[in-house]
Amino acid sequence: MRLNGNPLKTTIAATALAMTTSVLCLRAASADPPDRRLEVGIVGRFMPTGWFEWSGHTPSELAAYPTLGGAPFVDWRLDRVFSIGFMPELTLNVIPKLDTDYPVSAMITGAVRLKAQYPDWHLVIPYVLLAPGYSVLFRYGEVQAGDAHGFSLGAYAGFRIPVSKRNAILAEGGYLRGFQSDGVSAYAPSYVVMALGWQLAP
Numbered sequence: 001m002r003l004n005g006n007p008l009k010t011t012i013a014a015t016a017l018a019m020t021t022s023v024l025c026l027r028a029a030s031a032d033p034p035d036r037r038l039e040v041g042i043v044g045r046f047m048p049t050g051w052f053e054w055s056g057h058t059p060s061e062l063a064a065y066p067t068l069g070g071a072p073f074v075d076w077r078l079d080r081v082f083s084i085g086f087m088p089e090l091t092l093n094v095i096p097k098l099d100t101d102y103p104v105s106a107m108i109t110g111a112v113r114l115k116a117q118y119p120d121w122h123l124v125i126p127y128v129l130l131a132p133g134y135s136v137l138f139r140y141g142e143v144q145a146g147d148a149h150g151f152s153l154g155a156y157a158g159f160r161i162p163v164s165k166r167n168a169i170l171a172e173g174g175y176l177r178g179f180q181s182d183g184v185s186a187y188a189p190s191y192v193v194m195a196l197g198w199q200l201a202p
Helices: 007-030
Strands: 038-047 050-054 067-077 082-094 105-117 125-139 148-162 167-181 187-200
Touching (some): 038 082, 038 167, 105 148
Antiparallel strands (some): 038 187, 067 082, 105 125
């Protein structure tokens, strides 16, 4: 660019170049490093309410007791928005609300994680997560019921808050729907889910 030796034009051009360079450097510094595609973490879950699909029982009997669970996860970022991963889940005390004796089960699920995030908010990064999987319920009460297996589907929305270049805390809520059966009849719990967790980009 030729400025014809004009000091004012030279100063304006240098200032504009410096400002542009500063903005690009700030954006590059705040962006996620391109080589950190692996993300690992864990969430703790609280299910305040739920429902059961259980053959032979009326809908009024099919509420579920509140319960707790947890899920470590591993994600692989495909780009700045989409990622795919895997998540083993454990849900304790899967119990239908019945006045009589009831089965007490634990549910173990292996789920695929399909996540989309909005990465351009640097303080809070919102995301949505779909988690189809397969689950098995193991009875550990005395009642002769509660063993079942089948597909499940979780749908969640949440956000993560970066606390350093590699670490973030996250919160999410959603719904976990079960489609299990004992081979003869349906025995499928579903829950409202609230979760808090931590994520690391190694």
